[in-house]
Amino acid sequence: MNPIFQRELVGLLRTRKAYAIQAILIGVLTAFVVIRWPDNARADFGGEQAQAVLRLFGYSLLAGLILICPVFPAAAIVREKQDGTLALLIHSPLTPWDIFIGKLFGAAGFAMLLLVLSLPAATACYVMGGVAFVHQILAVYLILLLVALQYATLALCISARTATAVSALRLTYGAILLLAIVPLGPKQFTQGFNDPMVGQVVNTLACVSPIPAMMDVLGQGGIGSQGLINTGPVLQRYSIFAGISILMFTLLTLVKLNARIFDRNRPAGKVTDERSGTVRAYRRIMYLWFFDPQRRSGLIRGWMNPVMIKEFRTQQFGRSHWMMRIFGVCLLLSMGLMLATTRGTLNWGVDTLGGVIVILQTALLVLVAPSLASGVISGERESGGWTLLQMTPLSTFTIVSGKLLSAARTLLLLLLATLPAYGVMLAISPDQAPRILQVLITLILLAVLSLMVSAATSSVFRRSAPATAVSYGILVALCGGTMLFWMGRDAPFPRGLVEQALRLNPLATALSLINTPSFREYSLAPANWYVMGAGIVLSTVVLSVQTWRLARPQ
Amino acid sequence: MSDIVVQTRDLTKAFGSFVALDGLNIQLKQGHILGFIGPNGAGKTTCIKILVGLSRPTRGSATISGVDCTKDARKIKQLVGYMPDTFGSYDNMRVQEYLDFFGAAYKIPRKNRLKRIDEVLETTGSTYMRDRYVEALSHGMKQRIGIARTLLHDPRVLILDEPANGLDPAARVEMRQILLRLAEMGKTLIVTSHILPELSRICDTVAIITKGKLRAFGSLEQIMRNIRQRRLMELQLLSTADLDKAVGLLRTNLEKDAEIVVARQEATVRISTDADDQTLAELLGFLINSGLAVAQFREVQQDLEDAFLMVTGNDSPATDAPAKPAPRR
Numbered sequence: 102m103n104p105i106f107q108r109e110l111v112g113l114l115r116t117r118k119a120y121a122i123q124a125i126l127i128g129v130l131t132a133f134v135v136i137r138w139p140d141n142a143r144a145d146f147g148g149e150q151a152q153a154v155l156r157l158f159g160y161s162l163l164a165g166l167i168l169i170c171p172v173f174p175a176a177a178i179v180r181e182k183q184d185g186t187l188a189l190l191i192h193s194p195l196t197p198w199d200i201f202i203g204k205l206f207g208a209a210g211f212a213m214l215l216l217v218l219s220l221p222a223a224t225a226c227y228v229m230g231g232v233a234f235v236h237q238i239l240a241v242y243l244i245l246l247l248v249a250l251q252y253a254t255l256a257l258c259i260s261a262r263t264a265t266a267v268s269a270l271r272l273t274y275g276a277i278l279l280l281a282i283v284p285l286g287p288k289q290f291t292q293g294f295n296d297p298m299v300g301q302v303v304n305t306l307a308c309v310s311p312i313p314a315m316m317d318v319l320g321q322g323g324i325g326s327q328g329l330i331n332t333g334p335v336l337q338r339y340s341i342f343a344g345i346s347i348l349m350f351t352l353l354t355l356v357k358l359n360a361r362i363f364d365r366n367r368p369a370g371k372v373t374d375e376r377s378g379t380v381r382a383y384r385r386i387m388y389l390w391f392f393d394p395q396r397r398s399g400l401i402r403g404w405m406n407p408v409m410i411k412e413f414r415t416q417q418f419g420r421s422h423w424m425m426r427i428f429g430v431c432l433l434l435s436m437g438l439m440l441a442t443t444r445g446t447l448n449w450g451v452d453t454l455g456g457v458i459v460i461l462q463t464a465l466l467v468l469v470a471p472s473l474a475s476g477v478i479s480g481e482r483e484s485g486g487w488t489l490l491q492m493t494p495l496s497t498f499t500i501v502s503g504k505l506l507s508a509a510r511t512l513l514l515l516l517l518a519t520l521p522a523y524g525v526m527l528a529i530s531p532d533q534a535p536r537i538l539q540v541l542i543t544l545i546l547l548a549v550l551s552l553m554v555s556a557a558t559s560s561v562f563r564r565s566a567p568a569t570a571v572s573y574g575i576l577v578a579l580c581g582g583t584m585l586f587w588m589g590r591d592a593p594f595p596r597g598l599v600e601q602a603l604r605l606n607p608l609a610t611a612l613s614l615i616n617t618p619s620f621r622e623y624s625l626a627p628a629n630w631y632v633m634g635a636g637i638v639l640s641t642v643v644l645s646v647q648t649w650r651l652a653r654p655q
Numbered sequence: 656m657s658d659i660v661v662q663t664r665d666l667t668k669a670f671g672s673f674v675a676l677d678g679l680n681i682q683l684k685q686g687h688i689l690g691f692i693g694p695n696g697a698g699k700t701t702c703i704k705i706l707v708g709l710s711r712p713t714r715g716s717a718t719i720s721g722v723d724c725t726k727d728a729r730k731i732k733q734l735v736g737y738m739p740d741t742f743g744s745y746d747n748m749r750v751q752e753y754l755d756f757f758g759a760a761y762k763i764p765r766k767n768r769l770k771r772i773d774e775v776l777e778t779t780g781s782t783y784m785r786d787r788y789v790e791a792l793s794h795g796m797k798q799r800i801g802i803a804r805t806l807l808h809d810p811r812v813l814i815l816d817e818p819a820n821g822l823d824p825a826a827r828v829e830m831r832q833i834l835l836r837l838a839e840m841g842k843t844l845i846v847t848s849h850i851l852p853e854l855s856r857i858c859d860t861v862a863i864i865t866k867g868k869l870r871a872f873g874s875l876e877q878i879m880r881n882i883r884q885r886r887l888m889e890l891q892l893l894s895t896a897d898l899d900k901a902v903g904l905l906r907t908n909l910e911k912d913a914e915i916v917v918a919r920q921e922a923t924v925r926i927s928t929d930a931d932d933q934t935l936a937e938l939l940g941f942l943i944n945s946g947l948a949v950a951q952f953r954e955v956q957q958d959l960e961d962a963f964l965m966v967t968g969n970d971s972p973a974t975d976a977p978a979k980p981a982p983r984r
Contacts, residue, residue, distance in 0.1 A: 398755070400769060489743040491709060
């Protein structure tokens with residue numbers, strides 16, 4: 102047996118979290134079946150109940166895999182690299198292929214185990230009747246298997262190319278968002294276009310994500326298509342794409358798994374101030390002086406929070422030149438949406454544009470906030486910086502507030518960069534002002550919630566990688582997980598229950614406020630604001646108690 | 656005014672029933688370097704954490720320049736510069752930015768900060784690293800920047816946890832020079848290290864601690880005198896043929912409980928004795944007059960490693976220092 106596989110999987114199965122995940126999964130799936138199990142002698146020839154359970158079952162497993170699958174492989178190679186054990190593995194008689202397969206099946210093996218644990222529930226669905234074995238049960242498992250392999254290989258590929266486990270996790274979740282959610286956008290927002298070419302392109306693009314394939318298999322291929330069902334061979338397309346991407350990610354990882362992985366030049370540490378007059382003048386003009394990444398920074402001013410400035414300087418995207426780049430991209434995206442709206446208002450409508458912007462902003466907040474804030478305390482503890490900070494005269498409040506302010510600034514910039522699109526919406530339809538204000542309140546609360554949840558999680562964990570994974574898990578579960586109820590609206594979930602579930606979801610709240618089709622019928626605000634407020638208070642309490650515990654003398 | 660800078664009285668720390676530090680009493684004068692040694696888990700880090708205000712003692716007290724380490728943490732932070740065994744590196748930050756951050760954290764006014772950064776970089780011989788990224792520095796460079804960081808706020812006492820750990824020989828020599836320079840500047844240093852020969856070259860005072868108890872404290876000479884009341888002498892002959900005769904003469908001329916060990920292949924006899932210099936001089940004359948061809952007759956000097964091994968003895972199954980069968984020559 103591959104020794105790496107054995108070590109990784111056995112090591113993982115020994116952890117409490119692995120046990121907890123398995124127990125929760127079995128509990129939830131059993132509950133699904135028990136709730137919908139026929140309680141009288143009448144036969145359900147239509148198989149509605151079984152279909153309803155299978156839908157929940159399929160979506161839950163898919164959501165679970167998307168959330169859990171990247172956690173273990175994303176850190177698998179980079180952690181070995183940091184600990185110095187990757188050199189030992191590469192130096193051993195194990196081939197790169199052995200290492201890769203060991204890592205892949207060590208990490209994906211756990212996902213496979215979860216799938217095996219779900220088999221009794223799947224069998225129960227089949228026994229209930231009305232569910233096709235090959236076209237539904239097997240197809241669901243095929244998609245889940247492909248998702249597990251695809252995202253595990255993606256995570257390994259990223260892990261082999263990053264310097265820290267945290268950056269590997271961030272990039273992996275970002276890439277998964279790009280592969281699973283973003284391809285659905287064009288299809289959602291180009292419906293009704295007459296051009297068949299556009300239709301074909303967006304349909305094919307949507308198949309990059311496993312969600313349409315799962316929806317198709319579970320008999321919900323037409324949902325969200327506004328009556329225009331044009332699914333095509335979705336499962337086949339996804340399978341082909343997944344197969345190609347698995348192969349590609351595998352090759353890209355194998356290329357890196359050799360001694361060259363350690364060939365990294367130390368940055369020379371050049372500064373513009375030390376270079377020739379011509380170079381200095383050129384760079385100062387081109388970078389407008391302030392945005393020159395090689396500029397020697399000024400000293401921290403007395404009135405500034407030094408921790409905040411330190412955070413800006415140490416974050417990958419915290420430096421002024423990176424902030425301007427991110428701001429610029431968001432601004433361009435926003436302007437593009439404005440242009441699209443003014444040219445195609447009749448086709449899209451203000452509601453559709455609002456929906457796009459809300460999804461874009463929510464995705465950015467959920468993606469960026471944990472990457473900024475989930476290391477505020479765990480990162481310092483991991484690097485040994487926490488002790489050094491404690492040795493300075495800075496109070497714990499100054500340290501934590503400096504860290505939170507640095508993350509808040511970035512989030513604020515992201516929110517501000519997409520504001521022009523709301524301006525256009527107002528110009529088109531001035532009566533939308535109260536709605537837009539409510540949406541902005543929801544998004545600001547989401548930003549604060551994301552920040553505080555990530556910071557609170559960071560104070561609980563010793564290492565940044567699990568803190569980041571848990572922060573993403575909580576936020577994605579909040580914004581994406583509760584959508585499972587919306588997907589099962591009317592069958593099996595009654596409207597009341599769906600509304601209750603969506604009240605937890607800031608994305609659904611913003612979409613309902615902006616009048617997006619399928620969400621406009623729910624009344625979610627201000628209930629969701631109270632929920633988010635409670636979440637912020639709870640996170641603040643956890644953060645305060647934890648930092649007090651960590652800062653007091655032992 | 657007393658020049659005692661660091662003082663602990665009956666310093667004790669217990670975690671439940673486990674006593675990590677048991678009634679530690681030490682005193683350290685200004686400008687002195689204390690070598691703090693002991694096996695892993697002996698209580699060194701616990702003691703250091705109390706001294707820097709990161710831990711509270713269960714009993715007893717610790718003061719630095721008269722300031723109580725537990726009651727006045729704010730003043731202690733100004734008085735002490737602490738370098739833990741982990742560097743505490745921040746990615747994507749240049750050395751000057753790194754020092755600027757800690758300078759700002761220690762409230763060094765902006766107008767003085769750049770000058771101070773220049774000074775500490777010069778003291779540690781790190782000026783050329785100013786614009787380098789911290790994460791790109793080698794281990795030795797990081798150790799120097801770590802010391803520069805602890806010096807930023809001009810503390811009276813420096814507590815350095817394993818400053819020479821992982822350094823190559825040249826870097827160790829440089830580190831030694833830096834520490835001696837700091838002591839000359841009037842700083843009081845507490846240094847822990849596993850590299851005992853290094854410590855013995857720079858320390859005025861040594862504290863050996865095992866299982867939370869202070870086993871020996873004082874200058875190296877004092878410690879050696881205390882732990883080994885007897886002198887270890889070595890007699891080397893030109894020929895192994897005279898060895899038995901030499902042993903016989905030694906037995907008749909030394910006290911009864913003198914230990915005599917013969918290393919036949921080296922034609923050497925090692926003697927552990929209470930005899931003073933006068934007695935030993937007379938003994939040497941007698942041996943020579945008896946016709947023995949004496950090549951060498953000398954006292955074996957003992958070092959910190961010997962002291963450490965003798966003090967810790969079988970106290971700990973896993974000591975930090977490499978095990979040695981006998982005192983070195």
